[in-house]
Amino acid sequence: MMDMKIKQRSDYTFKYNKKLGRHGWLRLTPAYSVKLVEEIIDNLPEDYFILDPFSGTATTGLVAAEHGISAHCFDINPFLIWLGNSKCINYSYSEIKELKISIDKVIIKCQELVDEDNWLPNIHNIQRWWCEQTLKIIGALRQALVNQFGEPRENHVSSLAWISFCRLIIETSSAAFNHVSMSFHNEVIPFEIEQIESLYLEILEAIIQSAGENISGNSSVHFVDSREPTSIGDFQYSHVVTSPPYPNRISYIRELRPYMYWTKFLDTAREAGELDWKAIGGTWGIATSRLQDWESNGIELPESLKAVVFDILQTKEKNSLLMGNYVWKYFHDMHLHLQNLRPRLKKGAVLSYIVGNSSFYGVQVHTEQLLEDSLRSLGFTNIGSKIVRKRNSKKELFEYCVYATWQETRKYEPAYFNSRAAKQIQLELF
Ligand SMILES: C[S@@+](CC[C@H](N)C(=O)[O-])C[C@H]1O[C@@H](n2cnc3c(N)ncnc32)[C@H](O)[C@@H]1O
Numbered sequence: 001m002m003d004m005k006i007k008q009r010s011d012y013t014f015k016y017n018k019k020l021g022r023h024g025w026l027r028l029t030p031a032y033s034v035k036l037v038e039e040i041i042d043n044l045p046e047d048y049f050i051l052d053p054f055s056g057t058a059t060t061g062l063v064a065a066e067h068g069i070s071a072h073c074f075d076i077n078p079f080l081i082w083l084g085n086s087k088c089i090n091y092s093y094s095e096i097k098e099l100k101i102s103i104d105k106v107i108i109k110c111q112e113l114v115d116e117d118n119w120l121p122n123i124h125n126i127q128r129w130w131c132e133q134t135l136k137i138i139g140a141l142r143q144a145l146v147n148q149f150g151e152p153r154e155n156h157v158s159s160l161a162w163i164s165f166c167r168l169i170i171e172t173s174s175a176a177f178n179h180v181s182m183s184f185h186n187e188v189i190p191f192e193i194e195q196i197e198s199l200y201l202e203i204l205e206a207i208i209q210s211a212g213e214n215i216s217g218n219s220s221v222h223f224v225d226s227r228e229p230t231s232i233g234d235f236q237y238s239h240v241v242t243s244p245p246y247p248n249r250i251s252y253i254r255e256l257r258p259y260m261y262w263t264k265f266l267d268t269a270r271e272a273g274e275l276d277w278k279a280i281g282g283t284w285g286i287a288t289s290r291l292q293d294w295e296s297n298g299i300e301l302p303e304s305l306k307a308v309v310f311d312i313l314q315t316k317e318k319n320s321l322l323m324g325n326y327v328w329k330y331f332h333d334m335h336l337h338l339q340n341l342r343p344r345l346k347k348g349a350v351l352s353y354i355v356g357n358s359s360f361y362g363v364q365v366h367t368e369q370l371l372e373d374s375l376r377s378l379g380f381t382n383i384g385s386k387i388v389r390k391r392n393s394k395k396e397l398f399e400y401c402v403y404a405t406w407q408e409t410r411k412y413e414p415a416y417f418n419s420r421a422a423k424q425i426q427l428e429l430f
Helices: 034-041 059-066 078-088 093-113 132-149 158-171 193-211 252-262 269-278 286-293 303-314 320-344 367-377 420-429
Strands: 049-052 070-075 219-223 237-242 345-356 358-360 363-365 381-390 398-405
Touching: 034 059, 034 237, 049 059, 059 070, 059 078, 059 219, 059 237, 070 078, 078 158, 078 219, 078 252, 093 132, 093 158, 093 193, 132 158, 132 193, 158 193, 158 252, 252 269, 269 286, 286 320, 303 320, 303 363, 303 367, 320 345, 320 358, 320 367, 345 367, 367 381, 367 398
Parallel strands: 049 070, 049 237, 070 219, 237 345
Antiparallel strands: 345 398, 358 363, 381 398
């Protein structure tokens, strides 16, 4: 009965964003849906101040700004910070006009550079992504962009040219993004220079068009590790709207690598592992080997977490110790985040966290319940969760919205995600 009722709701995933102006500039599968954020922030007055401590592609920041609400967003990934800020700023008519003139020069320069030995990124097995002929052309285009604008930089109209370049490299690659993670097509397609130029100009034109539409709110993305007590000033937020990483061993770095290497935000595989080690739930490269020896710094965590980790260890599978440590560290980091979030919250602040549950060797990890337990032990009030959607892969995998208030004694339950089917499932599960 359970599965018949709760739908997968692709409108509640990144797929919904593809054709929505700036939201569709660059896809990232862990991005959440604009619609979901809109439902959460529906009817908020413009003087509300939102925080998204796990910004990703800045969906929250951009939706807020589009609704005239201000937001701060945090992330630890420098590429995503650059991308997020580029999505949230306004571009003037004269800036865009100048950009178009510069791009004409870039295209001419690309043709001149195509037979030269241009810089190519240090991507492992790069021929799996692009054939030699395509690589030569996108290498020349990249060099022409660097000659014209320099490497990607914050708050500059040339970001539009670079974001278009990122789209181009993915659209000319053999990577397939039609499911949650990423895979490769069997063949790499060779492109001619004319095809690449016209594809690039087509992408740029679409991006420029949406960049020309002004947004009224102020949103910005900052380099902040959300587990740390340090922030960007004495700001206090009335709402936290976010989707943190899930405990499912999916590393953002895997999908972001091509963009990050081509734009020089990443240079080596080691750097990728280092970055993922800082990410909550990260497991790329060195992040996994470090996990073997990781020990908590002694913060008090809910008993329910100990029970789940114990069950994983009891499965006695080859990697049960590693997976137990993975789950432990994930919830440890999320607890630390929620603990250090408290001073940044206004009295009565409302938290909405979109999270997914997972399973390790048949042991169910109820992310929503474990986070609720952390919130309770940290003194939050009005704690609860609602089912948002069913995830596709396994029957028992769902996405939830975990909510809570800070220093609010009055009773509160959010109005969003109130479908009858979701309520029914919630009752059946617990
Ligand atoms: C699920 S994604 C967020 C997706 C986002 N809602 C969107 O629509 O694009 C989670 C983000 O959290 C970031 N992150 C992971 N650990 C972090 C930390 N310790 N501090 C700040 N951000 C972190 C990751 O880099 C990633 O961009």
